[in-house]
Amino acid sequence: MGAFIELQNITKRFGDATVVDDISLTLNKGEVFSLLGPSGSGKTTLLRILAGFIAPDAGRVLVNGEDITAMPPNQRPVNTVFQNYALFPHLTIRENIGFGLSVAKTPIDRVAEKVDEMLELVQMQEHAHKRPAQISGGQKQRVAIARALINKPQLLLLDEPLAALDLKLRQRLLIELEKIHAEVGGTFLYVTHDQGEAMSLGDRIAVMHEGGFCQIGQPAEVYEAPQTRFVAEFVGDTNLIDATCVEVENERNLGLSTTELGHIEHDLDSSRRAGGVFLANKAINLQPGDKAVLSLRPERLALRREPPPFAEEQNTVRGVIEDLSYQGSQTYYHVRVGERLLAVSKQHRRFLPHYTPISMHEDVWLSWFSNDGHLIITSRDQS
Amino acid sequence: MLVLGFFYLPIAMLFAQSFNAAKFGGQWTGFSLRWYDELWRREDIHQAAWNTLLIATISTTASVVLGVLAAWCIHRFRTRAQRIHYGLVYAPLVVPDILMGLSLLFLFINIGLSLSLTTIIIAHTTFCMSYVALVMLGRLQDFDESMIEAARDLGANWPTIIRRILLPLLGPGLAAGALLAFTLSIDDFVITFLVSGPGNTTLPVQIFSMMRRSSPQVINALSVIFMTVTFILVILSQRLTRPQS
Secondary structure: OOEEEEEEEEEEEEEEEEEEEEEEEOOOOOOEEHHHHHHHHOOHHHHHHOOOOOOOEEEEEEEEEEEEOOHHHHHOOOOOOOOOOOOOOOOOHHHEEEEEHHHHOHHHHHHHHHHHHHHOOOOOOHOOOOOHHHHOOOHHHHHHHHHHOOOOOOOOEEEEEOOOOOOHHHHHHHHHHHHHHHHHOOOEEEEEHHHHHHHHHHHEEEEOOOOOEEEEEOHHHHHHHHOHHHHHOOOOOEEEEEEEEEOOOOOEEEEOOOOOOOOOOEEEOOOOOOOOEEEEEEEOOOOOOOOOEEEHEEEEEEEEOOOOOOOEEEEEEEEEEEEEOOOOEEEEEEEOOOOOOEEEEEEEEOHHHHHEEEEEEHHHHHHHEOOOEEEEEEEOOOO | OHHHHHHHHHHHHHHHHHOOOOOOOOOOEEEEOOHHHHHHOOHHHHHHHHHHHHHHHHHHHHHHHHHHHHHHHHHHHHOOOHHHHHHHHHHHHHHHHHHHHHHHHHHHHOOOOOOOHHHHHHHHHHHHHHHHHHHHHHHHHOOHHHHHHHHHOOOOOOOHHHHHHHHHHHHHHHHHHHHHHHHHHOOOOOHHHHHOOOOOOOHHHHHHHHHHHOOOHHHHHHHHHEEEHHHHHHHHHHHOOOOOO
């Protein structure tokens, strides 16, 4: 079980709209690959092309080097877990799970044996004789997974399988899915619009937008080092600040100016420059004049009542709390800084009764280090 | 209670009278099966019954095929044309029978089709088809098309999908529609009366003509049998349309 899957220059148009635009992708053997994108980004179309329900207008799909582009869905070594489960209502759980094998004319005792294995894998033994209408959503999803896995597909497609379930159940099923993958192996393609699911399950993630991939990488890479503005905004919350590179400060840092945050203080001599210049890590190569966007995650901003203690490579701005929402494990603030509202999340290290939390309209200090933000280049200086 | 009484009292009367030995149903002169016996020997009634069944069978088959096609198209393609199609399919249900019968009669005369069993079958198919289409449409709306995709995904070919998915899920609706069509066909009087040629009577038309000529008690007996058959068919079709738990 498990194969490498290759998509080569897949394009699909519906009428005038290009839904999937020249996409190429290779899935490694045994990997869980998350396809993350908002609705309408083309991810479901891509999944249906892999399942064989839609023929691409151009491009090829290869499994282990074999071209399956023209192969009908019932002959593909690919199985799908559908978003709405799509269990057969007139069959029992046992019959549902065994469907794929019995269709393939497998001997009855062999089917029974494999179904038992699957029932155990998804822990649905005691529900085997019920019908889909008699079990809960989470249980239906387990049955759908077992039903899709019984044929030992080279590639298992999961189409937003947890979207209809509540948060707690989603978290539990995510862990179960990981266990199932560890047990049966195989290549999984997990399609979702939920970045949490995509990141926790996927060995790699592709962020999809308007029919193309914005970025492919490991979850941490995609979150920490988004390559486009869209990725930075879609994967997690962030503050995006437009800036222009003004100086290469030293071997580690760049100086960038922005008009959005008012006055910014940092340890390097800022008297030479007017207004808001901040330090940013030289992870990408910018020259003076190049334009870039700084992505600053809410959890990377330190929020204090008093000025932060001096530290090297630290940027500091002043602001006012305009909005806050207490969420238990953290409080989410909107802080007015210059002409911007910055999102800041703060975890509470002490029990509330013992200290007064920062509240509305308080003057605060925000600080971040030069490597806390991530720069995305938007345009090179033409001169 | 009142409503049920209002509805079933005449039927009960008819039922009782059919076992009355008296020649005219005025008073009760004792239990008898003589009218059923007489019914058994009437050739013309046999012919009418045979016609009724033949017409019902053929027009049911035809209307099931056409009705299912119509329902599938309306369900599958939600275009403007299909909305109009839906209206056209729905129309025969609300157009008075007498108008439908007359229009069919004019059509047959105009295209030079002589009135016969064929014209009755065509007429019955016309209105039965609408009922089949509507019953099937209801079933299709409950039917989740991802079932077909799931089955294909799991390796089933079309014959298998039809046998193991479509028939079990849509079969009851199909049977209900067919039974409804069958019932409507054997029951219909107005349209049949208008488009039937001489000598091609069906049971309802036969009963109507017998009312003027023969013993009312034979009619009672015939009606009881006729009604029982219809009743059983209706119950069967209701059973099949009931949602599965």
